[in-house]
Amino acid sequence: MGCTSCASGANGQPKGCKNNGTCGTDGCNKLTVFDWLSNMSLPGNQEPFNAVEVRFKNGRKNFYQNHEKLSLSIGDTVATEASPGHDIGMVTLTGELVRVQMKKKNQQIDVEALPKIYRKATQKDIDIWQKCRDREADIQKRSREIAIRLGLKMKLSDIEFQGDGSKAVFYYTAEERVDFRQLIKEFARTFNTRIEMKQVGLRQEAARLGGIGSCGRELCCSTWLTDFRSVNTSAARYQQLSLNPQKLAGQCGKLKCCLNYELDTYMEALEEFPRNDVKLKTDKGMAQCQKIDIFKGLMWFSYEKEGMNWHILKVEKVNEIIAINKKGKAVASLEEYIEDVIIPDEKLFNNVVGQDSLTRFDRPKRSKNNRRNRNSKNTNQGRNRSKGNSKNKAKATTGGKPQKNKRRSKPKPKNNA
Structure with missing residues (x-):
């Protein structure tokens, strides 16, 4: 967002044009094309x-x-x-x-x-266009109320007036077919303009409305992404992500577009790996794959009769065993091809920016009253100890018998007479 409308306000607060990259200055529009042939x-x-x-x-x-x-x-x-x-x-x-x-x-x-x-x-055209743009928010609210009253299963996401105000385009999303013939009659009677209904997808709706993704940044579709490619669950499987719809779904309710960003890199790395359903033939029995690590190039195998004991093998060793099995031979055991993987003793969490422990939220909170009672108890104990120490010191100086304080008598005045 580099235009002047999206700059900071007078008090340092973000001003923002609130147009999701489609403001009039065209400085923050995601579809802006640089004219490299202008000179x-x-x-x-x-x-x-x-x-x-x-x-x-x-x-x-x-x-x-x-x-x-x-x-x-x-x-x-x-x-x-x-x-x-x-x-x-x-x-x-x-x-x-x-x-x-x-x-x-x-x-x-x-x-x-x-x-x-x-x-x-002309200035007259711009004034009429601006008046129509100012009416869009109010008409959108009223149109949603009419749709709810008619009981239609649809969501009106945005309204766009034509420049001369003769037509209004209503963008909506719906999972099923909607019969909006009565809705158009209500809109034309209420708003006194030509009505056009246009259905958009859920991804297009998210791009229009904008928002913040789970990564903490603005949505890709509302900032720079212009084409929407299909995303399948196989992209998550290739990247070894858990098939949890709550984590894989974006603001639009569909699979996240960012699942396709690194998919080509994973596919290229998986070309060196054998298939997961391949079995290794050994004298101890058949071994099957349990887990793979794409970044480290490791695979975990276990014998069919010993499913709990996993053996770590590198991809090169696995391909070597597969080549021997294709010749009709079996290797002695997986233990011969195991290589000791030295894992350095590094801290999993380094407090480099002054953060607390990662498990700080797992500890139960202590109430403030308990802390106050504990602090007052400690102070009382400290006072009692100091009093006991002073009494012991007094006994030690007087031979174990405490002496009473004697009052000094004031000297009597002398009679000069």
Whole structure:
């Protein structure tokens, strides 16, 4: 978040534009493309590519043709063709890089078939657009109340008004098919505008709303991730993660996208390992795999009759035994191929930043009253000991008999008479 709207406030508190990376300055938008061809001139007798990329709310983008040949630059607010009316968006890319983006998105490069850009947005267009944006929060709350009253099993996640206010798009998520014909009638009668319902996936909803993941950072889908690839539970199995849905699921309720980040590295490392269901043939009997360690390159095997006794073997030794078994021979035992793995005596937890013990939360809390009683008891005992020591000292000096304090009589005054 590098734009000025997301900077700190006057008192040092985070100000934030609260638009989840889609603010008007375009400095923190996750879909912003750097125009690395901006400082390069076109060859002679070649006209610039007559198409621009325009971004709308929530990172929605589309390509438009500049049939009026307006002098547009990145950041300009323009009025684009819509059905019906017009929409207001921001130019995010111009020139030859638009052609590259269209090829990347597998869109046919036909400028004449693209919708048109009418004009640069005037102040009147921007004012109408801003009024529509201000109504979205209130309309979203009222629309949810109507959906609950009608008993529809759906969740309205976001609302987007068209630039001229003639149409409102309601984004919703639902697990089953929803009959919202009565809902559209209620919306059109209540909000007095054209209604369009658009269903989005749970991952797209999480990207729109944003949030903090279990790692303590902002969600990848709301900051930089643009494509959503399918995630399977096999990715967790290859990485030897526990198949716990509460730990593997993200904010959207689906499997975390980050399970795919290191999957290729694990798959490459597992190419050296044999399959887990392989069995080693020895004179003592068949041995089967119990556990593997991808980082250290170790495998644990045990005999079928001795399942509790595991033997640690390196991957090279296991492949050597498998090669011998393929020749129809059996090795004497697994003990011959065991190598002593020296584990250094290192501390599992180092208090490098002044932290407490990892088991500090396992200890029961002591009440403050017990501590006060214990402290007062210790102080009373200390006082009694000091009194006893003083009495013993007095007995030692007087031969064991305590002496009474004698009052000194004051001298009588002399009569000078």
